[in-house]
Amino acid sequence: MSPSPAHITCTALSFGWPDGTSVLDGFQLSVGPGRTGLIGRNGSGKSTLLRLIAGELTPSEGKIKVAGDIGYLPQTVVLDTGLRVDEALGIASARAALHAIEAGDASEEHFTAVGDDWDVEERARATLDQLGLGQIGLDRTIGEMSGGECVLLRLASLLLARPGVLLLDEPTNNLDLHARRRLYTAVASWSGVLIVVSHDRELLERVDQIADLHDGEVRWYGGNYSAYEEALAQEQEAAERTVRAAEADVQRQKRELTDAQVKLAKRARFGRKMYDSKREPRIVMNLRKQAAQESAGKHRTMHAEKLAEAKERLDDAMEAVRDDDEVRIELPHTKVHPGRSVLSLRELRLRHGAEALGWFEIHGPERIALVGRNGAGKTTLLRTVAGELEPVSGEALAHVPMRFLPQRLDVLDDSLSVVENVVRLAPAATNNLIRARLARFLFRGARADQPAGTLSGGERFRASLAALLLAEPAPQLLMLDEPTNNLDMASVRRLTAALESYEGALIVASHDLPFLESIGITRWLVLDGELRDTSAEEVREAELPYA
The missing domain is CATH 3.40.50.300 (P-loop containing nucleotide triphosphate hydrolases)
Structure with missing residues (x-):
């Protein structure tokens, strides 16, 4: 068997x-x-x-x-x-x-x-x-x-x-x-x-x-995935049609409830007028009034129930439509004036054999893609610039406030909440200000109090990026190492939106060519034994691997 x-x-x-x-x-x-x-x-x-x-x-x-x-x-x-x-x-x-x-x-x-x-x-x-x-x-x-x-x-x-x-x-x-x-x-x-x-x-x-x-x-x-996208698009289109129909139904029920209330108010005024004129015996008028009140109550209840049911149908329909919140932030303090030198690399020899010989000057607000094969030394170069590693020889000098977000996302303290992690890097900012800024990164309310150790890979990246961008002083040179790792496609769009608001110099090591092109890269550097300038066209033609 x-x-x-x-x-x-x-x-x-x-x-x-x-x-x-x-x-x-x-x-x-x-x-x-x-x-x-x-x-x-x-x-x-x-x-x-x-x-x-x-x-x-x-x-x-x-x-x-x-x-x-x-x-x-x-x-x-x-x-x-x-x-x-x-x-x-x-x-x-x-x-x-x-x-x-x-x-x-x-x-x-x-x-x-x-x-x-x-x-x-x-x-x-x-x-x-x-x-x-x-x-x-x-x-x-x-x-x-x-x-x-x-x-x-x-x-x-x-x-x-x-x-x-x-x-x-x-x-x-x-x-x-x-x-x-x-x-x-x-x-x-x-x-x-x-x-x-x-x-x-x-x-x-x-x-x-x-x-x-x-x-x-x-x-x-x-x-x-292509078949999934097509099926989901059809589902969402149908869900949005259902929402529009449900919204129209809610508005119709509101109008009917209002019309019913107006009619009932007219009847009530007529009944009071008849009662005041005493055209019928009082006992008859009291019975007529009681019946009218019962009928009006049933009428109001019926329309109110129809409106509540219509609202419930609208809520159900809206749940089927997916909400894809976008990161919307402003980072004016990260601005670097064009031409200002933000980083100098001079005759740099790195650990494990990589080199950046000669002089490389990076000015604001350049957006630089750092590309090359696995093991070429890109992470080593970024860690050397960030001061985490000593070069074998030469020097890397940053001339503006700088922050580095590594692949391993270890800038957060897992035992602290998202808010507390930001406070560590911006101690002078008020709690309300930090929470308002974190809300722009989609950490609203209780989400901002979530311990960093319980965040998913994408949430951890977003929290780490928020902590660095909201730090004081604001970073005018931001270095990202494989930033799209662990991000779903919606989160990559959010990252792109966040970087649109960043006005400083940017260095991104990534294998994700569509992402690099989406964030407006202005200069391409390839590290393959030594560091040199290249172009997006050369990268595509040579099918250089990104990692």
């Missing part, structure tokens, strides 16, 4: 953070073999759901049933820098035993360690080569690898383990174009259960179905 295919079932699943923030409540999910793209707004619970399925978190209620071994790639891959590649791949013991047997040691423990996996080294090298890591030796240490290479290495370890269920959370973060294409190929060939959370449209075009997590429930759409 063949084993049942891998699948995932979540029944009546509930989960909340220790501060009381509810993420999932009575959640239901059933996923079978195939490639599923899990999408939804930042903060909707996508990463939390993957962590629950992977067993990293425990639900407060409900059950999770998984048939098949689980492989999980988290948003942030953290590997011990002292590990060797074979240890990270999980093959170190089998490899050591294999080498011992080949050297003539026939101990039983070595054969036990190898099992049936006699080609473990060949499979490991083939998997690394498939993901573009063929040049990395199995004895190399993690500390010698870039962030993107670490992501691919973690994925390689999962592929080697051959799990029945594969969970990928923003797997293309930190990957250059070539690495992304290799990952796309690996995803396209996956035959088990695959759930991928991603904002990478090209990756989502390779899935079999879209699961849209919205308001604590999943809606399923067959096909890839």
Whole structure:
């Protein structure tokens, strides 16, 4: 009897953070073999759901049933820098035993360690080569690898383990174009259960179905992301028509209620006039008055109920229309006058071999894209400019207030609320002023009091960006390292809107060409061993990878 295919079932699943923030409540999910793209707004619970399925978190209620071994790639891959590649791949013991047997040691423990996996080294090298890591030796240490290479290495370890269920959370973060294409190929060939959370449209075009997590429930759409967008657009168009019809109904019911009240008022005046003129016996007039009051009360109640029902239908219709709030801010204190020097790089030699020889001057308000391959040294350059790393030689001099938002988003204190984190960087600002400014970043009311440690990846980025932009003194040079990592597509639009309000100099290291073009890049720098000026056309023609 063949084993049942891998699948995932979540029944009546509930989960909340220790501060009381509810993420999932009575959640239901059933996923079978195939490639599923899990999408939804930042903060909707996508990463939390993957962590629950992977067993990293425990639900407060409900059950999770998984048939098949689980492989999980988290948003942030953290590997011990002292590990060797074979240890990270999980093959170190089998490899050591294999080498011992080949050297003539026939101990039983070595054969036990190898099992049936006699080609473990060949499979490991083939998997690394498939993901573009063929040049990395199995004895190399993690500390010698870039962030993107670490992501691919973690994925390689999962592929080697051959799990029945594969969970990928923003797997293309930190990957250059070539690495992304290799990952796309690996995803396209996956035959088990695959759930991928991603904002990478090209990756989502390779899935079999879209699961849209919205308001604590999943809606399923067959096909890839393009098919989902088309179906959602039709749904939203129908929902907006329903809203317009419901609004018209509410207005009609209001008019009918007003007309009824006017008619009842006229009848009441006529009744008082008849009573005052005493044209009928008092007992008859009292009975007539009582009947009129009862009829008027029923009439008013009927129209009021119709109006309440119409308003309820309008509320239901409006819930079906998605609200996509935009970040709207003003940052006048970040302005840098054209031509003013904001950063000087002089004969700079960086750690790990990258160089910025000669003199590079950056003036305000230039918008600079920093591009290059994984491991080229872009993050090292930004950290050196930010003062986090010492250069091997040369110097980097900032001439204006500067802030740096790293990939790892560690500018926030997880134990403090969003408001408290901003207060740390702007201690002179009043609480009301900070809250008013945070509201422009969509942290309104209780959301501003949410602990930073409970924020989703996209919310954490937005809170980190708010903290830096609202800091005192206001930054006139802002450096962002892979800012679209962990952001859904709505959040990327919000980031673009926020940067439209920024009037200082901007340096962005990113692999996301559409995003770079959307924020008005005025200068392109490529770091590939050495730093040099390039152009958007050269980047496209050479298909330079961004990471």
